[in-house]
Amino acid sequence: MFSGVLFDFSGTLFDDRSVLDPARAAVGDEVITGVLAHVDSPEGIAARQGCDVSRERHRAVWTALIAESGTYSGTVVDAIYHALTDPSAWRPYPDTARVVTALHDRGTRVGVVSNIGWDIRPALADAGVLDLLDTVVLSCEHGLEKPDPALFTLACDKLGLPPASVLYVGDDPLKDGAAVRVGMPVYLLPTERSADRDRGLDAVLRLA
Incomplete structure (x- = not known):
């Protein structure tokens, strides 16, 4: 006991597998697929080590990884990050x-x-x-x-x-x-x- x-x-x-919903992030399925493939790659996993020790580091690491996964504007990167951290998601x-x-x-x-x-x-x-x-x-x-x-x-x-x-x-x-x-x-x-x-x-x- x-x-x-x-x-x-x-x-x-x-x-934790359905958080990045394309509709919620206002982007296409292929964008989310590309982002997830990059952040879950060996390089992405290595980059994420230690990213949860502060809010500032989490945002910096994740937005950098999102940006690296495609040619996206800052607005798109911010939208995807917001979807990831939206409690209602x-x-x-x-x-x-x-x-x-x-x-x-x-x-x-x-x-x-x-x-x-x-x-x-x-x-x-x-x-x-x-x-x-x-x-x-x-x-x-x-x-x-x-x-x-x-x-x-x-x-x-x-x-x-x-x-x-x-x-x-x-x-x-x-x-x-x-x-x-x-x-x-x-x-x-x-x-x-x-x-x-x-x-x-x-x-x-x-x-x-």
Whole structure:
């Protein structure tokens, strides 16, 4: 039995594969396809290392990558970046609110720890879970990124619980799995996911 649960945000509670909607960004499908291909390329992934330690760095890195992916005006680059960071573009998985609510109702302390370069609290509020959370720890607000153990320690401190009593739930073996380095049990979700299907979060209720 755990006294607390900390969740990752992107790919764990909220879908991360349908955020850059061409209609929302007011650009064509081919533009979004090109942008995603570039940011997810080995070079793009390398460029994104450390980009979530501040809002300024996140914007600088992502707009540079977007601009590099095609011959786009500054207006188009800004529109795509805005779509990426628009809280209303992020959709919770169908089981997100149900599981967070159940944990809260049990008296389990619940929080979110995210590598992110913008404030996700409006997205959490739209999903109806912000008021159920005891803490929201964002990398861009603390100058720390997972897998840095200090970020997990900080989140546990904010819950007021020792790491061994807090279950960490994520989807990235490297970044989220690093929670074990501070003594936290970790539950990793499978890679395969869809915005329209439960993420498998009900397993957390059995574990916790």
